[in-house]
Amino acid sequence: MTDDLAPARAGNSATSSEIARLSEVAVLDGELIDPNQDPAARHGVALYDPAVAAVLAVLDQGAQEHLDAVRPRKTRTGYARDWALWEEFHGWLAERTGVPLPLTAVNKGTLVGFVTWLDEVKQAAPNSIDRRITGVTLTARRPAYDVEVPKEATLAARAALKPLKNDRLRQARGRGQAAPTSPEQLRAMNTAPRTAAAGSEPATRPGQRTSTLPDLAVYRNRALVTMAFGIAGRAEEVSALTLADVVLVEEGLEVHVPSVKGRPARDVEIARGSHPDSCPVLNWLAWKGAAEAAGLGAVGPAFRGVDQWGHLGTRRLSPDGCRLVITRSAERAGLDVRLTGHSMRSGFITTGSKKGKRPDQLRRQSGHSASSAVFWEYVRKGARWEETASQGIGL
Incomplete structure (x- = not known):
């Protein structure tokens, strides 16, 4: 979303002046696009006028706020801890490469590196690592970061995790499955x-x-x-x-x-x-x-x-x-x-x-x-x- 739609994205109603100001700009799925863009590049995607786009932006923001509100407190706390570890991993990585990466760099390389770091540095249990992957990807997709996490990145991370789950010594790091009662x-x-x-x-x-x-x-x-x-x-x-x-x-x-x-x-x-x-x-x-x-x-x-x-x-x-x-x-x-x-x-x-x-x-x-x-x-x-x-x- 560009700055032209900032008032709508912040949850304010789109005024007539704002709509008029945007009236000459085409909007694609709520995003401003170049009117001169090749139509073939927009194949299969709906074209919205600015007023519709503004309303959709407000609804998207409201939907996300609602989902955040109804998510259990324990789940929110867990996701916050996952993201804190993601930040710690980035700090560790920057010390070794000399190049700090943005936290929004959630791709195949960083996610696989995150799995390896949690395993070798943090000595985390495989099941905990699996949950951390989910927490990081879900947090990255939230409006605060608005990251489009590639599917191949999460698949690669879990492929790296699979042999760890088959290691009994690594599984013993965690509590493991609950003992069944008879x-x-x-x-x-x-x-x-x-x-x-x-x-x-x-x-x-x-x-x-x-x-x-x-x-x-x-x-x-x-x-x-x-x-x-x-x-x-x-x-x-x-x-x-x-x-x-x-x-x-x-x-x-x-x-x-x-x-x-x-x-x-x-x-x-x-x-x-x-x-x-x-x-x-x-x-x-x-x-x-x-x-x-x-x-x-x-x-x-x-x-x-x-x-x-x-x-x-x-x-x-x-x-x-x-x-x-x-x-x-x-x-x-x-x-x-x-x-x-x-x-x-x-x-x-x-x-x-x-x-x-x-x-x-x-x-x-x-x-x-x-x-x-x-x-x-x-x-x-x-x-x-x-x-x-x-x-x-x-x-």
């Missing part, structure tokens, strides 16, 4: 002692300060971990649940999983379990009954804070709070694996696959797309010991 682990978590050392570790030294979970927190934690498993939910989805989203029916629970981070909402069913300590239905009813006695009410968040004295809060438990409940419940149970918020989601899929559930059933519960590589990896993990190639060959 129903047996859920039962261990829900029957673990409620007293633990401060910081959730078991007390091991005389005089070490301990903390005891109040009854209401115990009920909430049991319901939360089994609900997260039952809906194959993300921590953000469990946090977003309201009382109205969970409906008791004869067969079990009908749960409306709200939309989070722009993902579509979904409606799932949770059947009654055969073990009371891992049954999402029984644990939900126990939590709801105890919370109602503490003043839960009929509306509001499904899972709320509980203080050390057992007082029920009014605010929803945050996604980080939900993750912490899962991790600390596993620690209290003495499990030999660290469970996280995503463990419930991966655990449901691997367990369902192991028990012969169809992939389409599992996807409907988890909300994964049919092309999700992560989903199919969970499925393969669950079915890895079913009809193995080494089975029945005479070994």
Whole structure:
């Protein structure tokens, strides 16, 4: 966009004088062009008059501002960190070449160099590098930089990344995929002692300060971990649940999983379990009954804070709070694996696959797309010991 359209681009209305001033200039897709340009060069692109171009410019700016506003705060923070690393990489590159490049130089050479720098200098995990590529390219395309990132640049960057993802030592730099939870682990978590050392570790030294979970927190934690498993939910989805989203029916629970981070909402069913300590239905009813006695009410968040004295809060438990409940419940149970918020989601899929559930059933519960590589990896993990190639060959 040239300076002639600056008022419109800044979000102001195009005045009649501005339109008159531009009336003799052709506008192509909202961009001013040379009226003497060869028409063949404009083949297949719409020609707009200045008034239309001005309105389109305002709408484009407003659309971008809206998208920025609705993007989750955590995502915005992550993109800002990605761009800060991009700036740091450019500073590192300038020290070695003696030539500072503009940050808008997002092409094959710089992106591949960025991947190599993150790997060799920053010792970043491959999955983190993959996300950094996305963060940099999306930020570069925003109006603040308005960079047209070539497709071959991102393809080259991910081609450079591919062998790094196949390196087990490099993959070990990050936390890796969340360890999947099993129903047996859920039962261990829900029957673990409620007293633990401060910081959730078991007390091991005389005089070490301990903390005891109040009854209401115990009920909430049991319901939360089994609900997260039952809906194959993300921590953000469990946090977003309201009382109205969970409906008791004869067969079990009908749960409306709200939309989070722009993902579509979904409606799932949770059947009654055969073990009371891992049954999402029984644990939900126990939590709801105890919370109602503490003043839960009929509306509001499904899972709320509980203080050390057992007082029920009014605010929803945050996604980080939900993750912490899962991790600390596993620690209290003495499990030999660290469970996280995503463990419930991966655990449901691997367990369902192991028990012969169809992939389409599992996807409907988890909300994964049919092309999700992560989903199919969970499925393969669950079915890895079913009809193995080494089975029945005479070994």
